[in-house]
Amino acid sequence: MEPVVEMNGVCFSYDQTPALEGVDLTILKGQLIAVLGPNGGGKSTLLKLILGLLTPDRGLVRVFGRPPLEVSARMGYLPQQKDISKSFPATVLDVVAMGLVRRGRLGAWGLRRDRAPSAKASRALGMVGMIEQAKRWFFELSGGQRQRVLLARALVADPDLLVLDEPTANVDAPAREDLFGLLERLKERMTIVMVSHDVSALTRGIDSLVCVNRTAHCHDRAQLPEAIFEVDYERLDLGQCPVRLVSHGRDRSGPDETGGGHA
Amino acid sequence: MPDPACLGLMANALLAMVLTSLVCGVIGSLIVVNRQVFLSGGIAHASFGGVGLAVCLGLPVLPVTALFALCAALSMSWLSQRARMFEDAVIGVIWALGMALGVLLLNLAPGYGVDPMSYLFGSVLAVSGTDNLLMAGAALADAVLCAAFYKGFEAMSFEEDFARARGVPVVGLYYLLMCMVAVSIVMVMRVVGLILVIALLTIPPLMVMGRVKKLSSMILWSIGLCLFFGVLGLVVSYVLDLTAGATIIAVAGLFFVLSLVLPGRMRRER
Numbered sequence: 001m002e003p004v005v006e007m008n009g010v011c012f013s014y015d016q017t018p019a020l021e022g023v024d025l026t027i028l029k030g031q032l033i034a035v036l037g038p039n040g041g042g043k044s045t046l047l048k049l050i051l052g053l054l055t056p057d058r059g060l061v062r063v064f065g066r067p068p069l070e071v072s073a074r075m076g077y078l079p080q081q082k083d084i085s086k087s088f089p090a091t092v093l094d095v096v097a098m099g100l101v102r103r104g105r106l107g108a109w110g111l112r113r114d115r116a117p118s119a120k121a122s123r124a125l126g127m128v129g130m131i132e133q134a135k136r137w138f139f140e141l142s143g144g145q146r147q148r149v150l151l152a153r154a155l156v157a158d159p160d161l162l163v164l165d166e167p168t169a170n171v172d173a174p175a176r177e178d179l180f181g182l183l184e185r186l187k188e189r190m191t192i193v194m195v196s197h198d199v200s201a202l203t204r205g206i207d208s209l210v211c212v213n214r215t216a217h218c219h220d221r222a223q224l225p226e227a228i229f230e231v232d233y234e235r236l237d238l239g240q241c242p243v244r245l246v247s248h249g250r251d252r253s254g255p256d257e258t259g260g261g262h263a
Numbered sequence: 264m265p266d267p268a269c270l271g272l273m274a275n276a277l278l279a280m281v282l283t284s285l286v287c288g289v290i291g292s293l294i295v296v297n298r299q300v301f302l303s304g305g306i307a308h309a310s311f312g313g314v315g316l317a318v319c320l321g322l323p324v325l326p327v328t329a330l331f332a333l334c335a336a337l338s339m340s341w342l343s344q345r346a347r348m349f350e351d352a353v354i355g356v357i358w359a360l361g362m363a364l365g366v367l368l369l370n371l372a373p374g375y376g377v378d379p380m381s382y383l384f385g386s387v388l389a390v391s392g393t394d395n396l397l398m399a400g401a402a403l404a405d406a407v408l409c410a411a412f413y414k415g416f417e418a419m420s421f422e423e424d425f426a427r428a429r430g431v432p433v434v435g436l437y438y439l440l441m442c443m444v445a446v447s448i449v450m451v452m453r454v455v456g457l458i459l460v461i462a463l464l465t466i467p468p469l470m471v472m473g474r475v476k477k478l479s480s481m482i483l484w485s486i487g488l489c490l491f492f493g494v495l496g497l498v499v500s501y502v503l504d505l506t507a508g509a510t511i512i513a514v515a516g517l518f519f520v521l522s523l524v525l526p527g528r529m530r531r532e533r
Contacts, residue, residue: 048424051428052428053424053427053428069430072428072429072430073429073430075428077424077425077428077429079422079424079425079428084421084422085296085298085420085421087472087473088296088420088421088478089296089471089472089475089476089477089478089480089481090417090421090476090477090478091476091477094417094476094477094478095421098414098417098418098421098425098426099425099429101414101415101418101426101429101430101431102429102430137476153425157429163428
């Protein structure tokens, strides 16, 4: 299968503090990948390297075989909400339409308008079930509703790669189920990389699990057909990879007897 | 019966106020949503160095100051991008250096020269036809640039990381905005002065923030409010015989305080 994201020996530091070291990762077309790890372990950094928002100190990042910034129009991004001003004057529809700005001559500058931006934005809002709220002021919405609108913004330009940073933050349980259902459907059309604290995410439709803590380990679900994922919060507190793969009745060789945890 | 010469001055001042409102509404809204007010204040103050330079060399004040302000804006933006953590300190230093340079150059200037107060606090009744023409140019340029780059400015001020991920040239737009700020501030300095201009840039957008649903409506409302404060301020200053620039700012400040007790203001930032 065609690789969408390739990372080879990627290292990145913020000033002197290393955030990621020696990351090798390949994400194939049509996969749904969950990225898991302790806070400050480098999950968001990994996503920003894929998006080209950060440049690696060493190593190579390729998306669709090219440097990430050259293919920014093919990626949809849901960042964490914390950096958005709470009073910004924009309607829900405006926010979604912002997902249509793109690189290229005059494109991002606004002179080249997308054809029917509000029709596209409305369609994306329909996908996340927020069409009734289109005319409302963005910051009138609840945290969970805002999250769905930002997901619509990530989807509006029909990306081939969807990059989601904690899509389930601020989202209540029923909405979270809807979200996972939507992601499973979207998987037919695009590759999805998702950072999540949410363990229930891991039981549905995930092809691989990437554990990130300074370095990245990829657990391929296909190789562990009957594995169920368990998150060991004690390990998370210790700053270790929190995921243990418990396979039933299978003789799996791991570093310790409880399964394939790794430091 | 008012003096016709005085009426002519008033008409000129009114035209200057209209143009100032256009400039301040556009630039003010953009710097408020982009959180570049402090940097813009720094640019405004540092520009006084340009006034000193122009007077000292006997050159026309507005073009020389505009050029000086552009240099100040570019160096401050560049340094504040590089310094990151100490951005405010760096801005503070250039802010004061520019002002000191202005005073020193005025000291060195031959003859009695110019009253620095008129550049610092404005003297709208002394605005000439040429000044108005230059202001009209600035207003037109701001309007065209803002319309051309509107989508980029909007996306970048809403959320910088997302805009960058979509390929919006965020750094380029940031420098462009700072250049627009520099030139615009200098063009309106005869009206409200370099020290007071920041209030006219920020008060109207702050008043409508949380009350409008679109960036474009914020800009239009800011232009309208600016004009309202300007005209009311001019009338009050004429009746009470006060300094026009300071009166305009005082009027704006009064309405700002009033707006805080009205419903529907800004959201608390977490």
